[in-house]
Amino acid sequence: MIRVVLPVHLRNLARSSAEVQLEVAEPATITSLLNALEESYPVLRGTIRDQLTGKRRPLVRFFACGEDVSHDSLDSLLPAAVASGAEPFCIIGAMAGG
């Protein structure tokens, strides 16, 4: 079970708690995690990545195990600690503005 932490606006949209748990087939990647998230919470389609291109939205960031993995390939494998559920995968609304 993979744990995903959502920013407050997305958890309000999804009507979920701050952290959600997802079944993701192995080997789990960022893309397969996002697919599972959007399948469980269809309202989140388009809010994290562009619906047409699949690209991460510019002011959304992905953190895992204390690292910013936003620029990693979406097809790269998740860290083992995230894949095992020991650590959460964090979706962040980036700092923007003054």
Add this chain to the structure above:
Amino acid sequence: MLIMSGIRLLVGTRKGAFILTADGKRADWEISGPHFAGWEIYHLKGSPVNPERIYASQSSGWFGQLIQRSDDGGKTWEPMGKEFVYEGAVGTHQWYDGTQHPWEFKRVWHLEPSLTDPETVYAGVEDAGLFRTTDGAKSWQELPGLRNAKGKLWQPGAGGMCLHTILLDPANSERIFVAISAAGAFRSDDAGQTFQPINRGLKSPYELPDPDAEVGHCVHRIALHPSRPEVLYMQKHWDVMRSDNSGDLWTEVSDNLPSDFGFPIDVHAHEPETIYVVPIKSDSEHFPPDGKLRIYRSRTGGGQWEPLTKGLPQQDCYVNVLRDAMAVDSLDECGIYFGTTGGQVYASADAGDSWKAVARALPAVLSVEVQTLP
């Protein structure tokens, strides 16, 4: 006299939506919200045939565009379809550097529910395009004929290349008017399949190399009275304009306004020749002249204007009133409402003779719509 049970104001702001309600006296107001706290709500509007059905455009620089729908007058909301995909080959428009740039969807500026069907809504978007749903906002389809109206020559202004005004002709279901910043006004006579520019008579000597260009004029807002839809009023970037032939030709009616720059323009609910504008000092100084917030009213369809100031701040006022932030109700004595970038919402229950702040410290107001409830 027709007894009305109430007024509902739908206020979109930079940080959420607010719903203000009052009975027919319009003296005491209750505010609910923020709905969608933290999100930009560019526009909310109710269906004319089912006022409990309200559509809202919810967007954010972080998380993109959503469309929300309420079927209980704004008490509860459901997210709806949010895929706005341009039809066919996306095409290009002019970019700031003179090159051609592909159309890119950014947000929904304006939602215009059908006059006859609560499931049908038109959406004006940035980059400028017109979309329609016929299933209550579950899905959206573009009406691409608009972008064939010299779309390659359109280019974004400072506020983005937005389609901000949609007017549906109550006397002719085939006729739709739209307006786009830095592109102009356009009309369809075939229910949105094709459009033609309707900008003859507009003059933009400070903005365009050809002041009489067919497209490129920065139209800020157009308005009509439902009893006489062939007469259009326009607040252009500079100039207040009028057309008596559905936009075929425009004439200037700014005359004695202290400034003819501004954003909203609206028409009295029962007097088709009574119109309202909010003069703003200039395109680089988006605040009222002399620090005085004055609505100007013409009872002659333009040409002769009178300031309306009672109840409005007459010193040190430097707010703006955006294009979608003015509305009129249809009670016997017409009510008028507008919101400011300073977060105030002002109401007049006497056609503008006097005003009262009914909200004083909301986030910057982007839009105001009013529902006159039976």
